[in-house]
Amino acid sequence: MKIGIDKASFFTPPTYVDMVELAEARDVDPNKYLIGIGQEKMGIADKAYDVVAMAANAAQQILSDEDKEEIDMVLFATETGVDFSKAGATWLHDLLGIQPYARSIELKQACYSATAGIQLAMGHIALHPESKVLVLASDIAKYGVNTGGEPTQGAGAVAMLLSANPNILALETESASYTADIDDFWRPTYSDYAYVDGKYSNEAYLNTLMATWNHYKEKQKAELSDFETLLFHVPYTKMGRKALQALEDELDEETSARFNEYYEAAIVYNNIVGNIYTGSLYLSLISLLEQAENLKAGARIGMFSYGSGAVGEFFVGELQEDYQDYLMRETHEELLDHRTKLSISEYEEILSNPVEIDEEGNATIDVQEVSPQNFVFVGVDQHRRQYDKASNVKQ
Numbered sequence: 494m495k496i497g498i499d500k501a502s503f504f505t506p507p508t509y510v511d512m513v514e515l516a517e518a519r520d521v522d523p524n525k526y527l528i529g530i531g532q533e534k535m536g537i538a539d540k541a542y543d544v545v546a547m548a549a550n551a552a553q554q555i556l557s558d559e560d561k562e563e564i565d566m567v568l569f570a571t572e573t574g575v576d577f578s579k580a581g582a583t584w585l586h587d588l589l590g591i592q593p594y595a596r597s598i599e600l601k602q603a604c605y606s607a608t609a610g611i612q613l614a615m616g617h618i619a620l621h622p623e624s625k626v627l628v629l630a631s632d633i634a635k636y637g638v639n640t641g642g643e644p645t646q647g648a649g650a651v652a653m654l655l656s657a658n659p660n661i662l663a664l665e666t667e668s669a670s671y672t673a674d675i676d677d678f679w680r681p682t683y684s685d686y687a688y689v690d691g692k693y694s695n696e697a698y699l700n701t702l703m704a705t706w707n708h709y710k711e712k713q714k715a716e717l718s719d720f721e722t723l724l725f726h727v728p729y730t731k732m733g734r735k736a737l738q739a740l741e742d743e744l745d746e747e748t749s750a751r752f753n754e755y756y757e758a759a760i761v762y763n764n765i766v767g768n769i770y771t772g773s774l775y776l777s778l779i780s781l782l783e784q785a786e787n788l789k790a791g792a793r794i795g796m797f798s799y800g801s802g803a804v805g806e807f808f809v810g811e812l813q814e815d816y817q818d819y820l821m822r823e824t825h826e827e828l829l830d831h832r833t834k835l836s837i838s839e840y841e842e843i844l845s846n847p848v849e850i851d852e853e854g855n856a857t858i859d860v861q862e863v864s865p866q867n868f869v870f871v872g873v874d875q876h877r878r879q880y881d882k883a884s885n886v887k888q
């Protein structure tokens with residue numbers, strides 16, 4: 494039985510920062526951000542778009558009434574959680590109208606945890622072929638104003654429906670995973686911002702790529718030319734180029750040219766959304782499928798997932814017949830084309846202005862820049878987070 498991704502979509506908030514303007518404000522050559530880092534725009538989430546609201550917006554684009562009856566597990570992957578105890582998945586289960594007899598949990602391991610969700614979903618569906626599992630990945634990447642990591646921020650969510658006999662990508666059961674206890678990037682519970690040892694994190698990413706690929710290669714007697722192309726976790730688009738470079742010695746000329754060409758399609762969305770941590774690999778997958786030409790059913794795609802701290806996995810998917818009919822290219826392009834550019838001072842204000850809870854545990858969020866059908870975080874009522882459709886919120 495084939496198991497894999499039946500539907501997939503993403504959401505990013507309606508505001509962004511232009512990287513040339515950010516470079517000018519930081520007195521940096523814009524080409525450092527545009528070419529050296531490889532980012533043109535960076536999605537910015539104001540308070541109305543927390544990780545739950547973003548994930549709900551990504552998911553509502555793909556779920557039919559039938560799906561909502563058949564989903565029996567909601568796995569919410571994030572490293573921007575809004576509660577230490579309650580899983581974001583419980584709000585999502587409610588907002589999305591999923592039938593009550595479901596498991597709903599939150600998963601954490603930096604950018605890797607959506608891949609953990611996918612692996613759990615595969616095991617669950619193998620035991621219960623009639624089940625559908627909703628895997629959500631949602632994050633706000635925040636290093637702070639004027640920090641080394643600032644040009645590698647971003648915000649967004651990916652929603653994927655996993656099922657038996659999937660319409661888009663069947664996932665193979667064999668993969669190679671790897672764990673090493675390191676401090677390359679982390680966010681202690683007392684900090685709003687991530688700590689990062691930037692250069693070391695790049696090294697750790699590449700070491701983990703080689704460890705997982707070498708292990709997979711050995712176990713499966715595989716070669717890179719077995720794949721139509723590769724996808725990577727994309728914290729910034731230059732990182733995937735470094736990954737391809739690290740594998741270059743194993744690539745013949747034709748395979749190298751093919752991988753590099755597909756990589757351009759695989760970063761169209763990441764280049765203008767930024768790092769969305771848990772969702773970044775899957776945003777790249779959606780970008781590849783929606784933007785590449787000549788990618789045919791039957792193509793095998795090797796995927797590398799990386800989460801600092803660190804856990805990585807190399808795994809493989811096979812494109813299904815007529816997968817193009819199940820993509821949402823127009824919806825995604827429209828979302829990206831209709832964003833509003835923030836000035837650098839507006840962006841700095843958003844970043845340095847957290848939700849203020851009063852003594853009674855209440856907060857009201859000023860909801861701006863929304864489409865009426867979007868879910869938004871509207872405030873806190875006696876320490877209880879509240880979400881609603883924007884059309885129900887007075888603006």
Ligand code: HMG
Pocket residue numbers: 522523524525526528529530572602603604605641642643644645678689690691692694695698726727728729731732768770799800801
């Ligand atoms: P930095 O010190 O600002 O940049 O750090 P740099 O000086 O190394 O320059 C970056 C690149 O720009 C270099 O190219 C320069 O040569 C080039 P490279 O050597 O890398 O090929 N450059 C220029 N190019 C053209 N024209 C110019 C120019 N000037 C310089 N004028 C760094 C960059 C990415 C390290 C920093 O932004 C950072 O710390 N970011 C956050 C950490 C990160 O994203 N790490 C990635 C791997 S870890 C990971 O992916 C996990 C993560 O997603 C978290 C999770 O798992 O949850 C982060």
